[in-house]
Amino acid sequence: MGLKIISIVFIVFVSSCGINIKHETKANIIIINVDDLGWKDVGFMGSEYYETPNIDKLSTSGMIFTNGYAASANCAPSRACLMTGKWTPRHGIYTVGSSERGDSKRRKLVPTVNAKTLAKHHETMARTLRSNGYKTCHAGKWHLGDNPLEYGFDVNIGGSHIGHPKSYYPPYENIEIDEGGYLTDLIMEKTIGFIDTVSSPFFLYYAPYAVHTPITPVERLMEKYNQKAGANGQDNAEYATMIENLDSNIGLLISKLQEKGIMDNTLIVFTSDNGGLYGITKQKPLRAGKGSYYEGGIREPFFFVLKDRIKANSISKIPITNLDIFPTVLGYAGVDNADLKLDGENLSSVLEGKVEELTRPLFWHFPIYLQAYHPADNENRDSLFRTRPGSVIRYGDWKLHYYFENDNVELYNLAQDIGERKNLALKESEKKDEMLKYLKDWWKETSAPIPTKLNPEFEN
Incomplete structure (x- = not known):
């Protein structure tokens, strides 16, 4: 059985006249990739504390995936996967900065x-997309190089190698953009300016710095959340104002699309x-948060x-990943991607109701x-690290976790244990061996680096 194992079940249907309708006009493309927004940090996924009416309303216009994943548990590698459509071993970005994070004396292996x-x-x-006739705009956080214009964008609004602002209020200090109020508002103002001037088709990658740290409250909303009771581990009023403000800005974007009459032809x-970020917000019943490969670190709205x-x-x-965005976007843009050898799948058959199942392994490497933020309050495997070297397959x-330090394995049935509390590796040994076989074959296919060199500074 090959690594890219896909089982597709088709729903057979017949149109009234048997004609395959072709869509001649290319769809505009907008990707909204919010920074550090947790799986349940929005109303449509069940938050009872954060308020996201515009995002919630938009979600009802399409298909929500309750098993949607990022291809990595932190910023830069996840964005590299989304932009290239490739697993992490193919581009080599695994974290932000150095891979030697945390106390060296506690690291058994020399990391990749x-x-x-x-x-x-x-x-x-x-x-x-640009080579196929799209005007391209990046707005917000880029984080993959010094300038997104070097990667296929015609317009850059505030993007660089920087991962987060020093302040959301001017002076932003490290964000190259004309100052003008709260950063999230300013970036949307300039984004709407792009929408106003561009003709179709266009590709907008809207990647706000919010709601990444520093947690910087929107003062006009503070009283409301200070008086509001928290729920399910979500009670940070300052963070809540950032989420609501982001939601309001997304509402402005949707209003502009409607005003210009292009909403109906925009993916x-x-x-x-x-x-x-665990400690700021929680995603109960999911375990842990950003930087961890338990569900709380990788499952997304x-x-x-x-x-x-x-x-x-x-x-x-259906489990999907942000690797699927690239081929899906190209499908709706009418662009052949056969030569790109993307690792994700075109989801259009799922989105249009033609397919009811899509079963394939998903991997994380x-x-x-990656050191822990709060050693005294976390749901990681241990209190020192959010991530130790390893791989995961769903x-x-x-879902199986494999750790390189000691060849330890954790196996969970997410249908019965979404919180990953009951390790079934010993009880379900056949399933464990089956999953390990898929994982090891994938290592070979992607030439995934496996750290084996012992760290001479390690203290057992």
């Missing part, structure tokens, strides 16, 4: 060296780059919208260390 910049030989979504993808093509008010339990309802 991390690529800090996306190599320019990688074909990006922006470059592909919108909404997601986040990784899980919410995720939906697609395109009028008359994607079924409205629909929900799918992190041959690095296949169907099963």
Whole structure:
């Protein structure tokens, strides 16, 4: 059985006249990739504290995926996966900065060296769309190189190698953009300016710095959340104001599309780059948060919208990943991607109700260390690290974690244990061996680096 194992079940249908309708006009493309927004940090995924009416309303216009994932648990690698459509071993970005994070005395292995910049030989979504007639705009956080214009974008609004602002209020200090109020508001103001001047078709990658730290409250909203009771581990009023303000800005974007009469011909993808930051927000019943490969670190709010093509008010339990965005976007743009050898799948058959199942293994690879933020309050495997070197595979309802330091294995049935509390590796030994076989074959296919060198500074 090959690594890219896909089982597709088709729903057979016949149109009234048997004609395959071709859509001649290319859809505009907007990807909304929020920074550090957790799986349940929005109303449509069940938050009772954060208020996101505009995002919630938009989600009802398309298909929500309750098992949507980022291909990595933190910022830069997740964004590299989205932009290239490639698993992490293919571009070599595994974390932000050095892979030697945390106390060296606690790191048993020498981690794989991390690529800090996306190599320019990688074909990006922006470059592909631009070469096929799209005007391309990046707005907000880029984080993959010094300038998104070098990766296929025609317009850059505030993007650089910087991962977060020093302040959301001017002076922003490290964000190259004309100052003008709260940063999230300013970037949307300039984004709407792009929409006002561009003719179709266009590709907008809207990647706000919010809601990444520093947690910087929107003062006009503070009284409301200070008086509001928290729920399910969500009670940070300052963070809540950032979420609501972001939601208001997304509402402005949607209003502009409607005003220009282009909403109906615009594919919108909404997601986040990784899980919410544990200690600021929680995603109960998911375990842990950003930087961890438990569900709280990689499962994201995720939906697609395109009028008359994607079924409205629909929900799918099919596991997907942000690797699927690139081929799906190209499908709706009418662009052949056969030569790109993308690792994700075109989801259009799922989105349009032609397919009811899509079963294939999903992988995560992190041959690095990532220190814990709050050793006294976390849901990680141990209190020192959010991530120790290892790999993860999800296949169907099963999810396996493999750790390189000691060859330890954790196996969970997510259908019965979404919180990953009951390790079934000993009880379900056949399933464990099956999952390990898929994982090891994938290592070979992708030439995934496996750290084996012992750290001489390690103290057992």
